[in-house]
Amino acid sequence: MLKSNSLAHGLICALLVFGSFAASANNREIEVDNQVVTEHKTTIKGKRVSYSATTGTQPVWDEEGKAVASLFYTYYQRTDVKEQEKRPLIMSFNGGPGSASVWMHVAYTGPRTLRIDEEGYPVQPYGVQTNPYSILDVADIVFINPVNTGYSRVLKDEEGKLPSKEKQKEMFFGVNADVKYLAEWLNTFVSRHNRWPSPKYLIGESYGTTRVSGLALELQNSQWMYLNGVVLVSPTDIGIERNGPVKSANRLPYFAATAWHHNKLEPELQKLDLDELLPQVEEFTLNKLLPALAKGAFISPEEKAEITATMARYSGLSEKAIEQNNLDVSTAFFWKELLRDEGKTLGRLDSRYLGIDEKESGDRPDYWAELTSWLHSFTPAINHYIKHELKYETDLKYNMFGPVHPWDRSDNNTGKNLRQAMAQNPYLNVMIQSGYYDGATNYFDGKYNMWHIDPSGKMRDRFSFKGYRSGHMMYLRRADLEASNEDLREFIKASLPAEGVPAQYPR
Template identity: 70%
Template sequence: MRILNQGLGAVLLLLLAATALASERSIAIDDAVVTEHDMRIEGQRVRYSATTGTQPVWDEDGKPIATLFYTYYQRTDVRDRDRRPLLISFNGGPGSASVWMHVAYTGPRVLEIDDEGYPVQPYGIKDNPYSVLDVADIVFVNPINTGYSRVVPDEEGEKLSREEQKERFFGVEQDIEYLAEWINTFVTRHERWNSPKYLIGESYGTTRVAGLALELQNRQWMYLNGVILVSPTDMGIDRDGPVKAANRLPYFAATAWYHEALGEDLQALDLYELLPKVEEFTLDEYLPALARGAFIDEDERQQIAEQVARYSGLSVESVLGSNLDIDLAFFWKDLLRERGRTVGRLDSRYLGIDRKNVGERPDYWAELTAWLHAFTPAINHYIRNELEYETDIKYNMFGPVHPWDRQNNRTGENLRQAMAQNPFLNVLFQAGYYDGATNYFDAKYSMWQLDPSGEMRDRLSFKGYRSGHMMYLRYDDLRQSNRDLREFILNSIPEEGEAARYE
């Protein structure tokens, strides 16, 4: 009887172990689900397929060590796939999923939100009548630990250690290297080598795609037609010190204008009339004054402070108390302090309420809570119910990728080098005037500094919008930003037989 009990116990243990393994949350390393759809874009009927799935990241021995989750939209009512552009889309963070541009900007379905971008209930999504899917196929890629992308176990059930993951994936150079390999495999599998190719990145995604442009050329021998930088980071382009401080002022002015915190004469102007005046003052007077630091003449200090206060909506006392260098967090807290409100970081149109009016920074970012409010239920419902991809893995809006190795960030220079090597490569900057995290004037400055020679300035362009970091959340800017992107794609495809050469 004792032996029998031991045997039954062993069987029970095996059954429990098998049940535990079967119920362990995991993602398929290499799979896909395809669904068929149709919609109207800019009044034209478009039929398309959506491929949702995973594709491996391999190590040097050809064994899978991770898998990336993606969604690939292809227009199905076209004949010549070789001439059809492919747009490869990344968000940023680092550690952010592709959800933001996927279901709010270029994809065929977008959030149910109000016309200014605020969440509404019931949550959901609707057709995007301005998606660029009419002119380009789109793949939305989730880097490791974002979306459903994960590190996967080997044949023995072992995963890379946290330190090994950091060394392979979580840094400026590491991120670019493994993603370039992944893109090569994707383009090969889906037979898109002949297609004009574009990268689009938002926020840290601009660092990613700027670096990928050269990595794809030099290591994968894949040449691009365009790179789109949405709300760009510095990409390793130096803009510290007085430049960093001065470049904030046009953003301050835009935000203060939006909240009617400027004097009557400035409020009477349209935003597009106001900003050139502020930009001119910033470059011609404010930046030189900041450069002189403590040795500026006192009368000039007072004069500059009064003008900065006039354009920023802050008091002269606050500007002088900041030594003319206004901290961003202080601005978000102080601009509407008397109204009992704070303004958002990524989009200063959004308002917050703090526990106390005193203090130097807001308690929370009002815009981010509003966005997560709308995006999280929408993407989870959409993937499972419309794209029919089912998994018990949690969709990481933001995933664990930190600490991030930011050393050797030369991605802006890498993009310049890629442009120099490839006469067909064009670059578009897109930025919202109310973005305080990656402000629009920094984006302009980076564009000016990207190619010091000026020989490629005709291949660099900038578009600004009356919204924030995710400028496409505002309905008018969803329409305009997609139209600007569509125009950029179509205009950067060479004529048939045109040679890539310099005269």
């Protein structure tokens, strides 16, 4: 009888567990706090590396200590080294806002990378392969998905209700709310994984550069966590104004790089290497074009004709097209116009990619050719990789882009905050990485940011800029995957002070 009761009890428990799983699956509810650890080996720069991958969720708590959201993360830790506390920790974010941390995770710094061709285009079968250039040999990495991206979600309250849209925006979906809750989350992560002694770095891509610029100061001032480096990949404006003539003029170097790539420049310019061409265009942009645009309608006819001719020469566009746009050529028009006579449009985030519109007329492309290509390869790869290699099982949908809008962009002082963090912390260095063919966050805007983060110039030796012959996600091109990871590796090594060197300014 006892045996029968035990069997019945076991069956009831099993049914309860299954019922709980089924209910969770039906509701697609996130597990608030869990993790799965797997062990792996890979080869980086010709050397064998052993590492663990911890995939899971960690709560976001409100001021009363209640879990209000849970963030999905993947943490890679090298396991075949001694003195783990000396290993740098890289905390990685993508952008959007509303984008998962998939892009840099399985295409840039992680130990596995997409199966794509040498230039970054999709190939089948979809999946991932070894990343022989990953920085995991020199640093551990955690990839964090902010609320509503990846598997991260807002949690229901005790009554089973989600916070109102306005409340969610207040808690998570804005420049400053985003920075505040993520800093708290990182404090918990660092404590749980015993990484307080480690040198720490933030890397953000696109809107992620706004995020990490703000986090640099928030971590110092609210969490007492100091960094060695911040890496800005394809940076946004980070709150630094670039309106009017500056915004218009700064596009020209990107136009020139893209026209050069598509062989649309005159032979004298086309025969130059890109590294020879761009300094010419940058010099003209700063010293000729910017002052000309500042004169507006009162520019002299002679100067306007000279500027128009030079812009046409460097952009690959006709003088007529430039005149019709009053010297202020938008990126959308450029994407449509440059290859109009060939019936092709250019990609926004990477202008090496080509699209085909329904009509050749018009002043902007029908769609972004690069984004459809990337989603083509990234989406199946990340879904398969997480479940089958990292063994993390859930019925939640992996949000490549999640519902986070409307996003509160007010009071964006993240660039100034980054400067303040650097001033307070003599160890803190900044590197900017940009693709020359990125039309959304163009490389010259990235340089402009670097010049204006610290107007005093007293910290200019702590900034560096690296450019690549690809677009927004420059690492998709195989040659730039190797180069950009090596630049990261060198940045990390260079920003690690020698033992005993104090964080202070010399007299």
